[in-house]
Amino acid sequence: MKAAALPFLPWSLPSIGREEEAEVLDTLRSGWLTHGPKALRFEEAVRDALGVEDAFAVSSCTAALHLALLAAGIRPGDEVITPSLTFCAAPNAIVRAGGTPVFAEADPVTFNLDPAAAERAVTHRTKAIVVMHYGGQPCDLAAFRKLADEYGLLLIEDAAHALHAWRDGARAGSVGDLTVLSFYANKVMTTGEGGMIAGRTELVQRARLLGRHGIGISVWQRHGTQRTADYEVTVPGLKYTMPDITAAVGLQQWRKLPDFTARRARIAASYDRSLAGLPGLLLPAVLDGVRHGWFLYAVLIDPVGCRSRDSVADALREIHGIGTSVHFKPVHRLAAYRHLETDLPVTDRIAARQLSLPCYPAMTASDVQRVIDAVHAVWT
Ligand SMILES: Cc1ncc(COP(=O)(O)O)c(C=O)c1O
Known part of the structure; x- marks a missing residue:
C-alpha cells in the first residue's frame, strides 16, 4: 500500500475511554453541572500529587496565568521575565494584568529559559518570573527558585507541558509560588479546555476570589444552605471556574x-x-x-x-x-x-x-x- 493511502496521522490525538464517558454521564445525571464536588475532587488530586498547599480548577491555563499575575499583584510599570520560546498565553496574560513582559534567552540544549539570561534581565522593576517546562523537560527549578528568592521575585511555573515530570527529584509544578497547568485538547491529558492554578495558600485563595467574580463563597458552598443572594463582592473579579462536566473528564484523565x-x-x-x-x-x-x-x-x-x-x-x-x-x-x-x-x-x-x-x-x-x-x- 502506498503511504499516502493510509489515513492521516495527526500530530496529536486525545485518549478518552469509557471511564471518562461514565464520569461525565454521572455528572450530567447528578443535577450539578458547574464548579462543584467533582472540581473540588480534581483540585484535591492535583494539590496532593504536586504536594502544594492549594489548587483551583479553572477554564484554561490562560485563565490560570491571568489569575496568577493578578494574584501576584502585577501593576503597570512592573516587569515580568518570561521566555520567548513559549506559547503567547503567558506574555499576553502579563500584558492583560498591566505588566510588561521581558523576554530572556533560551538554553540551546533544553530550549528552556536560561537562568543566567533571566538574571541578566532583572531590573528594579522586575516583580516576577514565569518559567516554562519546554516540551515536558523541567527547567532548572533550583536555579530559578534561588534567583527568585535572591531578588524577592515571585516564581510562576507554566507547567502546561509538564503535568508529570521531575528534575532532581522535584516535580514540575511543586517549586513555584504559583503553578499553572493546561488540560487543553492536545496536552498530555485533557479536558478539552481546562486548567489549574496551584501553589501557596494565600496566592491561590486570591486567585480563587478573583476567578469567582470576587465572591468569597462558591455557589456549591452556598447551595442548599444559604439564601442565594447571601454573597458579597469584595473585589471586582472575573469568571474562570471549571465546570464539573469538565472536571469529570479531568478526574479520570489525571488517574491515567x-x-x-x-x-x-x-x-x-x-x-x-x-x-x-x-x-x-x-x-x-x-x-x-x-x-x-x-x-x-x-x-x-x-x-x-x-x-x-x-x-x-x-x-x-x-x-x-x-x-x-x-x-x-x-x-x-x-x-x-x-x-x-x-x-x-x-x-x-x-x-x-x-x-x-x-x-x-x-x-x-x-x-x-x-x-x-x-x-x-x-x-x-
Ligand atoms: C506553554 C503553554 N502555556 C499555556 C498554554 C495555554 O493553555 P490553554 O490553552 O489551556 O489556555 C499553552 C497552550 O498550548 C502552552 O503551550
Whole structure:
C-alpha cells in the first residue's frame, strides 16, 4: 500500500475511554453541572500529587496565568521575565494584568529559559518570573527558585507541558509560588479546555476570589444552605471556574496520567533509537536527573541544500500523511511584541529549526513505525 493511502496521522490525538464517558454521564445525571464536588475532587488530586498547599480548577491555563499575575499583584510599570520560546498565553496574560513582559534567552540544549539570561534581565522593576517546562523537560527549578528568592521575585511555573515530570527529584509544578497547568485538547491529558492554578495558600485563595467574580463563597458552598443572594463582592473579579462536566473528564484523565506519560516515553525511546544519526537531525537531549513528561518530541532540523524544517513538515504531511507541529513562533517576533525590540539569537535559531513529531498514547506501534519510516524516506 502506498503511504499516502493510509489515513492521516495527526500530530496529536486525545485518549478518552469509557471511564471518562461514565464520569461525565454521572455528572450530567447528578443535577450539578458547574464548579462543584467533582472540581473540588480534581483540585484535591492535583494539590496532593504536586504536594502544594492549594489548587483551583479553572477554564484554561490562560485563565490560570491571568489569575496568577493578578494574584501576584502585577501593576503597570512592573516587569515580568518570561521566555520567548513559549506559547503567547503567558506574555499576553502579563500584558492583560498591566505588566510588561521581558523576554530572556533560551538554553540551546533544553530550549528552556536560561537562568543566567533571566538574571541578566532583572531590573528594579522586575516583580516576577514565569518559567516554562519546554516540551515536558523541567527547567532548572533550583536555579530559578534561588534567583527568585535572591531578588524577592515571585516564581510562576507554566507547567502546561509538564503535568508529570521531575528534575532532581522535584516535580514540575511543586517549586513555584504559583503553578499553572493546561488540560487543553492536545496536552498530555485533557479536558478539552481546562486548567489549574496551584501553589501557596494565600496566592491561590486570591486567585480563587478573583476567578469567582470576587465572591468569597462558591455557589456549591452556598447551595442548599444559604439564601442565594447571601454573597458579597469584595473585589471586582472575573469568571474562570471549571465546570464539573469538565472536571469529570479531568478526574479520570489525571488517574491515567502516569500511564499516558510512560507510553509517550516508550515512543520517544523508539524515535531515539531509530532516528539517531540522520545528518542534520538533532534529537531531544534529556538532562541527567530529569524524568521527562514527553508532551513534545521536539527535533531540530539544520537547513541543508533544499531540506529545511518546513520542507520536512510538508513532505511528511503531503507525501506520507503525517501531521507535525512547530513549538513555537517565538513571541518576541509576533506583531503584538515586536515593538519591544528584543534580540534573542539562540531562541531564533531554535525556532527556525524546531519540529514536533507525533508522540501520544493513542498511536499504535505501526503508527510509530510509520513516522520512523517516513522520516528516513524524507532523508534519502
Ligand atoms: C506553554 C503553554 N502555556 C499555556 C498554554 C495555554 O493553555 P490553554 O490553552 O489551556 O489556555 C499553552 C497552550 O498550548 C502552552 O503551550
